[in-house]
Amino acid sequence: MWVVDGSIWIVIASREQSKRYGPGSLVVDGTDVTVARKAQFAFRPSRKQEAQLQELLSISCEVYNAALQERRDAYRMASKTLSWQDQFNEVKDLRGVRDDALAFGIQPVRGAIKRCDEAMSAFFRRVKAGQTPGYPRFRSRRRYNTAFWDEPTSWAVNAETRSLRLQGIGVIGLPKSAAHQLGRMLERGGVPKTLTVTRRQAGTGWAWRATVGFTGVAVDATPAVSSITGVDRGVVVAAATSAGDLHRMPKYRRALRTDIADLERAQARKRKRSRAWKQLGTRIARERRAAANRVDNWAWHTAKAIVEKTHVVALEDLRLVAMTKSAKGTMENPGTNVSAKKGLNRELQDAALGLLGVRICVKAESAGRRIWAVNPRDTSRTCSVCNHIDPDNRVDQATFHCTACGHGAHADVNAAINIAALGRRCEDAWVAAGAPPLTRKKSPRTRRKTTVAPST
Ligand SMILES: [Zn+2]
Numbered sequence: 327m328w329v330v331d332g333s334i335w336i337v338i339a340s341r342e343q344s345k346r347y348g349p350g351s352l353v354v355d356g357t358d359v360t361v362a363r364k365a366q367f368a369f370r371p372s373r374k375q376e377a378q379l380q381e382l383l384s385i386s387c388e389v390y391n392a393a394l395q396e397r398r399d400a401y402r403m404a405s406k407t408l409s410w411q412d413q414f415n416e417v418k419d420l421r422g423v424r425d426d427a428l429a430f431g432i433q434p435v436r437g438a439i440k441r442c443d444e445a446m447s448a449f450f451r452r453v454k455a456g457q458t459p460g461y462p463r464f465r466s467r468r469r470y471n472t473a474f475w476d477e478p479t480s481w482a483v484n485a486e487t488r489s490l491r492l493q494g495i496g497v498i499g500l501p502k503s504a505a506h507q508l509g510r511m512l513e514r515g516g517v518p519k520t521l522t523v524t525r526r527q528a529g530t531g532w533a534w535r536a537t538v539g540f541t542g543v544a545v546d547a548t549p550a551v552s553s554i555t556g557v558d559r560g561v562v563v564a565a566a567t568s569a570g571d572l573h574r575m576p577k578y579r580r581a582l583r584t585d586i587a588d589l590e591r592a593q594a595r596k597r598k599r600s601r602a603w604k605q606l607g608t609r610i611a612r613e614r615r616a617a618a619n620r621v622d623n624w625a626w627h628t629a630k631a632i633v634e635k636t637h638v639v640a641l642e643d644l645r646l647v648a649m650t651k652s653a654k655g656t657m658e659n660p661g662t663n664v665s666a667k668k669g670l671n672r673e674l675q676d677a678a679l680g681l682l683g684v685r686i687c688v689k690a691e692s693a694g695r696r697i698w699a700v701n702p703r704d705t706s707r708t709c710s711v712c713n714h715i716d717p718d719n720r721v722d723q724a725t726f727h728c729t730a731c732g733h734g735a736h737a738d739v740n741a742a743i744n745i746a747a748l749g750r751r752c753e754d755a756w757v758a759a760g761a762p763p764l765t766r767k768k769s770p771r772t773r774r775k776t777t778v779a780p781s782t
Contacts, residue, residue, distance in 0.1 A: 348755030437474025516540030556746025566738030640749025642702030
């Protein structure tokens, strides 16, 4: 699986690269011996270190904007497309001229150039796909919140001494949770490769986070009891498995959703940008973050529970579900005229189900399992015993009762069994094809030759 980026559509996004076998696409082939993983944790710099980190972000922002400006100029004046390699080569010219920019090492400077390159690549990709492109914009210092190190130089983490060492800043102490996460990656043979440091406004100050990207993390393939498990994701039962497990989202989700909706309504009544409006904005952001964290936590646990029991997981392809639902409407969401609150529910719910899919894929990759994404058409109204298809088979939300053979079951489990059957057909087709592993996407470190006019 290759698309990370915090995208919830990971299963679907990678579909262009995933190969079809039988009625589904292979998303994770489970053949990796090692995988890439991230450790993410909060940390608290000292006052002096914080000032230095702010300076680092300010420089990163400046480099980003300069890199963007240079690309625009190069194109306008010479119809030339610069690559990140061209721009990397210029960094050494900063020596003696802008030593302040190099105080943190060459890496954060290159990191900002790389981010500009990514923004440009995304722009060209959208142009090519015929979407509304949106030329990359200059960024303001106030909103430039991330510094990048794409190589393991000028920084180091140590799980034992619980420290993060940054060139130009020194040694920053880390909390226990960070040491725990880093330790787990290192134990599994992980090699630290990349570092991201992010700030976000928290009350009157700042909250800092670091993400360390590891490669070479050994896959932890534990034996499973079942050969293949189908998973049906839904609104009432978040995930039902063909083995009969029903995973529901905890109740606190509802309370949080209500809170957020109430706060948003209260904010809408305030004068824009007033003190009260801003305070409510901060609270809304906090509540949303809390909700997201809890959902993420739940998704991790549920994914683990599902993945450790089985060698192969069959998931329904959620993009196809979304398409069918928007066309026909669902029991929970019949029309287009939904209230704001319902919209929010729906938004969080869809995000949570998408996230669960992503987490299942990540866990599966880590545990040497295989994942199939199958077309879920008719899986909820087909009898898993006699294959009779009839909308009347589904008596109500939870009950399935076959009008042909009389088979009765939990409706979501019945659907999960059908999904598992589709997964089995995928497996058979894949084995018949010689069980080829997925081909890896080429490293993005190649020179891009496309030349497209910027829209500005
Ligand atoms: Zn039947």
